[in-house]
Amino acid sequence: GESVGLHLPTLSVQEGDNSIINCAYSNSASDYFIWYKQESGKGPQFIIDIRSNMDKRQGQRVTVLLNKTVKHLSLQIAATQPGDSAVYFCAETLPSGANSKLTFGKGITLSVRP
Amino acid sequence: NAGVTQTPKFQVLKTGQSMTLQCAQDMNHEYMSWYRQDPGMGLRLIHYSVGAGITDQGEVPNGYNVSRSTTEDFPLRLLSAAPSQTSVYFCASSYSGQGNNSPLHFGNGTRLTVT
Numbered sequence: 001g002e003s004v005g006l007h008l009p010t011l012s013v014q015e016g017d018n019s020i021i022n023c024a025y026s027n028s029a030s031d032y033f034i035w036y037k038q039e040s041g042k043g044p045q046f047i048i049d050i051r052s053n054m055d056k057r058q059g060q061r062v063t064v065l066l067n068k069t070v071k072h073l074s075l076q077i078a079a080t081q082p083g084d085s086a087v088y089f090c091a092e093t094l095p096s097g098a099n100s101k102l103t104f105g106k107g108i109t110l111s112v113r114p
Numbered sequence: 115n116a117g118v119t120q121t122p123k124f125q126v127l128k129t130g131q132s133m134t135l136q137c138a139q140d141m142n143h144e145y146m147s148w149y150r151q152d153p154g155m156g157l158r159l160i161h162y163s164v165g166a167g168i169t170d171q172g173e174v175p176n177g178y179n180v181s182r183s184t185t186e187d188f189p190l191r192l193l194s195a196a197p198s199q200t201s202v203y204f205c206a207s208s209y210s211g212q213g214n215n216s217p218l219h220f221g222n223g224t225r226l227t228v229t
Binding site for chain 1: 118145147154155156157159162164170172204206208216217218219220221222223
C-alpha cells in the first residue's frame with residue numbers, strides 16, 4: 001500500500017552543523033506536505049509546510065524541499081542547536097486537503113552532539 | 115491563548131473501566147481530532163469533528179466514542195478499557211478541516227496505561 005516513510009530512524013549531528021532529514025512519499029496524488037517536531041513528553045509541533053506547486057519553502061532556520069519527480073521531501077535545519085533534538089515527522093495529504101486524510105510518517109530522531 | 119489543553123496527563127485504568135479524556139481549545143478552531151501514538155505505528159486517527167454537532171470515525175475508532183457539543187471541547191470516551199488501548203493520546207485542532215492552509219495544533223498528550 002501507499003505510505004509516508006522516513007529513510008533513517010536516527011540522525012546524529014554536531015551542534016552548529018546543518019541537518020537534513022529526508023522523507024519519501026509514495027502517493028503521487030498528495031499535494032500538501034507538513035513537517036512536525038515532537039520533543040520528549042510533548043505533542044507534535046508544526047514546523048513548516050509546502051504545497052505541491054512549490055519546490056522550496058523557507059522559514060526561520062528551516063527549509064523544506066519537495067522533489068515531485070522522485071517523491072521526496074526533505075527538511076533542512078541550519079546551524080543545528082541542542083534545542084533541535086527531537087523526533088521529526090513528515091505528513092502528507094491528498095488534494096481534498098482534509099486533515100482527516102492526513103498521513104503521518106513514523107518519525108526520525110534527531111540527536112544534536114554538543 | 116492556551117492552545118490545545120488535554121487532561122489528565124497520565125492515567126492508569128484497570129481492564130473494563132471507563133473514562134473520558136478531555137480536550138479543549140481556545141483558538142476557535144472548527145476542526146478537532148483524536149490520535150493515538152504507539153511505538154513503530156506513528157499517529158493514527160481515532161475520531162474527528164469538522165464542527166460542533168458533527169463527528170466521524172477515523173482509522174481506528176473501535177472502543178472509543180466522541181461528542182462535540184461545543185466548538186471548544188472534544189472529549190474522548192473509553193467505554194470499557196482494554197490493554198490494547200495503552201497508548202499516548204493526542205488531541206489536535208485546526209482552523210478548518212478542509213483546505214491546505216490549516217496545519218494541526220496538538221496538545222501535549224494523555225499517557226494511558228490499561229492493566
